[in-house]
Every structure is written in C-alpha cells, then in structure tokens.
Amino acid sequence: MRFKGSTIFVTGGAGFIGSAVVRHLLRDSHARVVNIDKLTYAANLDSLPAAKENLNYAFEKQCICDGAGLRRLFEKYQPDAVMNLAAESHVDRSIDGPGEFIQTNIVGTFTILQETLRHWRTLSPEKRAGFRFLHISTDEVFGSLGDEGFFTETTAYSPNSPYSASKASSDHLVRAWRETYDLPTLITNCSNNYGPYHFPEKLIPHMIIKGLAGEPLPVYGDGKNIRDWLYVEDHAKALTLVLEHGAVGETYNVGGRNERTNLHVVETICDLLDQIAPRAQGARRDLITFVADRPGHDRRYAIDASKLERDLGWRAEENFETGIAKTVHWYIDQQPWWRGILERGYQAKRVGLSLSATAH
Numbered sequence: 001m002r003f004k005g006s007t008i009f010v011t012g013g014a015g016f017i018g019s020a021v022v023r024h025l026l027r028d029s030h031a032r033v034v035n036i037d038k039l040t041y042a043a044n045l046d047s048l049p050a051a052k053e054n055l056n057y058a059f060e061k062q063c064i065c066d067g068a069g070l071r072r073l074f075e076k077y078q079p080d081a082v083m084n085l086a087a088e089s090h091v092d093r094s095i096d097g098p099g100e101f102i103q104t105n106i107v108g109t110f111t112i113l114q115e116t117l118r119h120w121r122t123l124s125p126e127k128r129a130g131f132r133f134l135h136i137s138t139d140e141v142f143g144s145l146g147d148e149g150f151f152t153e154t155t156a157y158s159p160n161s162p163y164s165a166s167k168a169s170s171d172h173l174v175r176a177w178r179e180t181y182d183l184p185t186l187i188t189n190c191s192n193n194y195g196p197y198h199f200p201e202k203l204i205p206h207m208i209i210k211g212l213a214g215e216p217l218p219v220y221g222d223g224k225n226i227r228d229w230l231y232v233e234d235h236a237k238a239l240t241l242v243l244e245h246g247a248v249g250e251t252y253n254v255g256g257r258n259e260r261t262n263l264h265v266v267e268t269i270c271d272l273l274d275q276i277a278p279r280a281q282g283a284r285r286d287l288i289t290f291v292a293d294r295p296g297h298d299r300r301y302a303i304d305a306s307k308l309e310r311d312l313g314w315r316a317e318e319n320f321e322t323g324i325a326k327t328v329h330w331y332i333d334q335q336p337w338w339r340g341i342l343e344r345g346y347q348a349k350r351v352g353l354s355l356s357a358t359a360h
C-alpha cells in the first residue's frame, strides 16, 4: 500500500517532470497529492488529464517564493512529504534573463525550506521522523565532463550557466537545512529528461515539431555535445523510490546510461519521423542546419547511477531507442496538446545568445 494515508506536496506539478510524478503517484500509489504550481509559461494543466476527477488530487496555484501563501497550504493539508520540482528550467532562458532563475530556484527553495521547517517542527515525534523533503536537481550542477568519466554523488560542483548555478545554490541550501536544523532532506541530481508532455522549447520536442512541419532543424555548434538521456517516467519512478526508501541526508544521481550526441538525437528523430510520417520532399536529415553555439555550452554530461541501482534497486525501463520511439509517436498522436501551446502564443525563436543578459 504505497504512501497509504500520506499527503505529498509536489511543487511544479504542472511542469514536465512534476506532471509525470503526479500522474505516477495517482496511478501507482495511494498518496493524496497536492500540486503546488505558480503556472508559469512552462506549466500546463492539460498534462494531468485524469487528475481533476481523482479524489486524491488537489491543485493550488501558488508561488514558492510566497511564504505566507505556502504556510496556509501547510496548515490546510498537513503534508507528510514535499517533492520540490518547481523551477525555472531552460538554460537558454537563464542566459538572457537570469533574474527569474535566482528568484524561483534560490529564493523559492529557501522559502519552501523555511515553511517546511516551520511545519515539521509542529509535528509529533513519530510524524517528524517519517517526514521527507526531496529536492529535485540536475546533473548540470557538476559542470562539464571530458571524453571520459561520469558524475557521481561526490563529484565537486562546478556549474557553468545561470540555470545550473541557481540549482547548485538550491542544493546547498537543502543540504544546510538538514545539517543545521535536522530537517529530513534528500537530493536527487538527474540527467536530461525527455518524453511525453515536454514543453516545445526543449531540444527533443522542438525537433519533432519542426521536423513534422518540414522546417529547418537548428543544431547548436557542431552537434557533438553529449547528454545522458532519461525517459521521464523512469525519472518519476526513481523519485518516488527515493522518497519512500532513500536515506535521509543522502544524494542520489539518476541517469539512464544513454549518452548520445545532440546530432545523433536529431538524426534519430528525423529517421523515426520519416518512417512514421514520410514526406514527399525527401529525408528529414536534409533539414538539419548548424547554428551558433550556446555560450558556455557544456560539452558532455554522463551520470553514474549505480548508488540508486545498488541501494534502492532502481533500473531505467527504457533505453534511448525505445524511449525516443515512444516519444515521437506521442507527439504525432497528441498534437492537440502541443498545438494548444503554440496557439497560446509560444514562438519557437532562438534565445540564449547572451545578447540581452542585462535586460532582467
């Protein structure tokens, strides 16, 4: 009876990974889930199609930087756990406008830590012992790898973008709240996710949507930057496993052992689209164009997830080939979901060339 009788706050539950966590908890556990989300441009409640009717689900429109608002929610719901996914998450946007990243990722994490601590201190000793604060972070805090090696839980932090620096700061705050105040916190650092309900600005959905439209497919730099791709549902399962069985104070790396160059990712999408929806004008690989690189573009990320596999028995169920095929099929079948975002005014234009970094 997983999480029977437990109330779990999921911040950022209308985002890409947060919505996968909410769907997974509602489908595969007995938890009562409260989705706390400010509903930024990246949010979409359509990513939770079955949640509204579920009696175990509640939604609260709330910014994590607003302590008084959070306090009301802690008092109202008396949660047993917090999974903190709310964040500004797009590296390119952080280059042009770092201010929001500092606010939500650092000040927001600080604020929810303070309100969690306040709530935790009101609990009975038994409830306090069972309480968990799980902070969801990224492998980008570790910086860039050379051709060899992997990020482990003991790799030194060396963030290179405003996004990764803000996430690194938030990780340090979470760790400090454990060391200083005994708040039962855990941290996960995950590699690049992909899969259903991914906002169209990110590499994989962007390429699928452009490829379907027969438009140029812009690859940054030489396309040889390497990311370690993880299917989002595997990530959601890892997070609930860490919440349930992870050791307090520990950090767990999450990754799928699926290193691919960006160019390989785009070529794979082209080939899948050609198979599923052939185009009269020819192969989609012809649409690939190389464009100016992202400033400070990390060369390679790769995660060693053996601690999570060994200690908690987690295994990624999808490899890159199975996951990307599922994802391409999903974007072809679920066009109303992403067309709705385009119709609300999202324009897939290039950002993050550091031309306007002082604007915000």
Ligand code: NAD
Binding pocket: 011, 012, 013, 014, 015, 016, 017, 018, 036, 037, 038, 039, 040, 041, 042, 043, 044, 062, 063, 064, 065, 084, 085, 086, 087, 088, 089, 090, 104, 108, 136, 137, 138, 139, 167, 189, 190, 191, 192, 193, 194, 199
């Ligand atoms: P996302 O951008 O898709 O979603 C973020 C959600 O947070 C949105 O629903 C947004 O409305 C909400 N939000 C933003 N600011 C808020 C605020 N101030 N108060 C309340 N809600 C707010 O992001 P994602 O890709 O789902 O990432 C979720 C978390 O996982 C982030 O913390 C991110 O750093 C981390 N992460 C992401 C990846 C990845 O590949 N996407 C990999 C590793 C870790």
